[in-house]
Amino acid sequence: MSNQNEQEATTRGIGTDEWVAQHEARIAKPTTAMGKLADRWATLPAVVQWGIPLIVVLMIPFTTSSDYVLRIGVNLGLFIMLVIGLNLTVGYAGLLDLGFVAFYGFGAYFYAFVSSPQFGISWPSWISLPFVVVTTAIIGLALGTPSRRLAGDYLAIATLFFGQMFLVLAVSSDAVQFPWMDEPLDITGGPNGIPSVDQISFLGFTFNSTLSYYFLLLGIVVIGIIATRRIHNSRQGLAWRSMGEDELAAQHMTVPVVRMKLMAFTVGASIAGLAGAFFASVQMGVYPSTFKLPLLIMLYAALILGGLGSVPGLIIGAIVMVVLPEILRFPDYSNYLFLVTVLIGSIILIKSWKLVVAVFAATIAVGFVANAIFLVVGVPYLPIDEWIEGPLAPILGTWIFMPEERLLFGNIAFVLLIVVIAWMTTRSKRVRLFAMPFVLWLAIFTWEVRLLMEPSITRQLLIGALLVVLMAARPQGLFGKPRVEVL
Amino acid sequence: MNQPLLELRNVDTFYGPIHILQKVNLHVNKGEFVALLGGNACGKSTTLKTALGLVIPKSGEVFFNGIDVTNMKVAHRIKLGLAVVPENRRLFGPLSVMENLQLGAYTNKQTSKENYSRVFDLFPRVAERRNQMAGTLSGGEQQMVAVARALMSNPELLLMDEPSMGLAPKLVEQSFEMISELHAGGVSMLVVEQNANMALTVADRGYVLQTGRIVLEGPAKELSEDEELRRAYLGR
Missing domain, CATH: 1.10.3470 (ABC transporter involved in vitamin B12 uptake, BtuC)
Structure with missing residues (x-):
């Protein structure tokens, strides 16, 4: 606080200073389309x-x-x-x-x-x-x-x-x-x-x-x-x-x-x-x-x-x-929901659009590399129309390799996924970012191969994961006020 | 006889087996500004808690406005005209400033508009922030809200616990200016403070506590010139 402001403060009473004068000007106006819409809604x-x-x-x-x-x-x-x-x-x-x-x-x-x-x-x-x-x-x-x-x-x-x-x-x-x-x-x-x-x-x-x-x-x-x-x-x-x-x-x-x-x-x-x-x-x-x-x-x-x-x-x-x-009782819906959750979750986690694009591109690449490896090794697989239908089929069908023994491969992938995520939490940000495409692919692979077979169990799993993602993004809840400590 | 507003007579307070306040005699007259000084752990806050009723003394009596309040609950005492600015302010963080003020006036069922305008006139900054969450204010602003909240019940006596705590030196000065302005406006004050220098410049009278006993008392001017006190607390 400069001397001039101080003098002003004493003439106007306790706690008056430039903050009070600038109050209107300091209120931030929303800039994004969503923000403007929310602002409109709030005035209704x-x-x-x-x-x-x-x-x-x-x-x-x-x-x-x-x-x-x-x-x-x-x-x-x-x-x-x-x-x-x-x-x-x-x-x-x-x-x-x-x-x-x-x-x-x-x-x-x-x-x-x-x-x-x-x-x-x-x-x-x-x-x-x-x-x-x-x-x-x-x-x-x-x-x-x-x-x-x-x-x-x-x-x-x-x-x-x-x-x-x-x-x-x-x-x-x-x-x-x-x-x-x-x-x-x-x-x-x-x-x-x-x-x-x-x-x-x-x-x-x-x-x-x-x-x-x-x-x-x-x-x-x-x-x-x-x-x-x-x-x-x-x-x-x-x-x-x-x-x-x-x-x-x-x-x-x-x-x-x-x-x-x-x-x-x-x-x-x-x-x-x-x-x-x-x-x-x-x-x-x-x-x-x-x-x-x-x-x-x-x-x-x-x-x-x-x-x-x-x-x-x-x-x-x-x-x-x-x-x-x-x-989530319907496997089709839960499939969409899972993919959207993964998508949004990773966007929240990465926090940079350029990196998001890079990570997703790498994830797709990892998928095709994995397909190639499975094919070279000669793992027997299911044809596309035997495990997936609907609009997702042409995309997921070519990208995800569906082994004949879904249970075995799915279980291995699940354990591997948990181990990798646990390992990731102890690593630096950089390493985590590099491991991310592999983890994403592994998660989707595990989901499609194993978890989608038992909707009643995966339902709970998915809700749990969704809550974790939501609470990580907004710890105070969707409409809650952020907690502040009075010190 | 001129009756004191608040009076502690021969008060002995215990925390479990530990004897904290020992035969404390203290009074605040109407319109007076009394500072309660002392180092760490000498019983300053306990004296305030005893006056407020958070701690019930084992022996001795507490009078407010001539009424024996020794065994009265906190809420009753506050209804009689006490108000407190607690240590660390203790605002309701997630509630708005306005709601904090409303709670300050909880005692009187009909909150008059006058109360708000009086407080807002005194603290323009609080008026500006009325819709903001109290926890998001700066330390100095929170102090203002805490005092404003206490004033909402039209108290005769304001108890303040460490108003300088956690504030920048600049704000401490401001805080004491604010307090003496309030006092000039007719509110009696009992202020507990570690910052003896600051407190004695604005107070009428002072008490000095040491390990639960009052060792010195007198007009603020005399106290600030007392050799022993200067050596012990004022650091010069």
Whole structure:
């Protein structure tokens, strides 16, 4: 700071200097086409921003008659409900709740208890749904009360235990002996769960088709999104977010930390409980295997992928985690997705267009050299039309050598790939760049020869790889704010 | 009798078995600027924590505005008119500056526009940065936001823990100018500071702590001329 500026600063008050004066001029304008488009989008009113996707989603049932597509929509709706609930507890209040799925389970079972032949009770929906919300909220409070003093990892352990406890209870409560009863009571139906649960009905209308649930959940999700956006800027939301960031500082702001924690637990739990009730109604039954750990991991993956605390983020995250595995059921799609992921992943990794072109050219060359070597050695191979069809066939068919013994060669290539990647991580940037064409070819070779044979396993593998690439490129999630440390 | 705003009477504070504050007597009168000085690990921050209620004394009493707050929770004390600029500022990094200020006014359910305009008038730089994430500000700006946040609750007494920490020498000077300007505006201050020189130039009175005991107290002018203190802390 020069002397002149200093003098100016003292005349205008604390902290006034050239920064304040130049504020407007310093705002960077986007230069790329994408950037301009994003800028345009950001200036649209929120109603338009949310209205366009909503219209698209409303149109889907009229463009397809496939029950399968609608069913994915219903699953997505349930998933988004769960992520909205989890976002309140984890994204806002910062409570690492690993027992969240248990509330989903409790909701489903409680709904089943009061609307199935299990106990011969069949309450109308306008009683059973509030009943589920209240009971799961109470359970949330019951878990929150002893856990309110636990922070971070300790809370995670306690809640994880709670989640597992729910599973054990659900599986083993099919023959509970109460002292005042002669016969053991079957509460949860054990591992087989409770079949034939009533469907939700209001004012004489029963939700009995996938289409009806699609619209029901769409309505609920819209309400959920509006509510989340309101909470975000409310006094309540502000208190939660401050607490999630720095509990002690929040206390200094007179945020009632304990009450806020319990509230976050309770509200999150009741949202999950309601989702559970819907789930039981959609399925017309509840089974304990639904509420296992993988669902929890998927929920957290969606939340972190989208960016903690961001509303559009959590929706995009949920779409990726629900729709992607469905798309990957078809080998054709997963083939495209793999190649695109490899392409984008390597572009992100290399960071220079010239080098990208060079690396890809070298990769193609490596492929043809490998073909030549295989041919010279005399490895028996499959003709093109026996292993690949569609538009990719002429390109991949000539470039990838498909040995007759796919399993053997594929396994060798897989092991080699892992070894090479492990070796690469210890080398310098230069060496890594030179090894890259070979690694890329090896990865594609392994994928086409071996992994594509077992779509159910490679599906998980591909999603994992995709998440790694995405998180490497944007550690804060797609819509999350980059983390900054206050020093 | 003129009642002091904040008073610590014979306060003994323990961390587990370790005796930290030993019979500390301290008071801040209305409109006064009091500096709390001392070297490392002498109990400065603990005194502040005791005043704020983060640490409950084993014996002794804490009064605020004549009310016994010894066993009162932090939130209650702050509602009575205390505010704190914590050590290292502790802003909510991912939240915007505006949201940080909103949290500063969390105590009063209806935040008046006046509060914001008063704070923005005082700190134009904070006004400019209101939509920015607090964590992306520079150290000096963060200090301003931290003070602005504390002022949002209209406190009678501002507790500051090491306002000079982590700031460039130039900014330390600025920071103290800012503090004395606030004091001139009618806020009473209790400032914990290692930089004794700086603190004594702006304070009315000072206390010097040494291993949990108050060893010196008096008007700032006298303290800065005290031979022993000069040798121990002022380094000249």
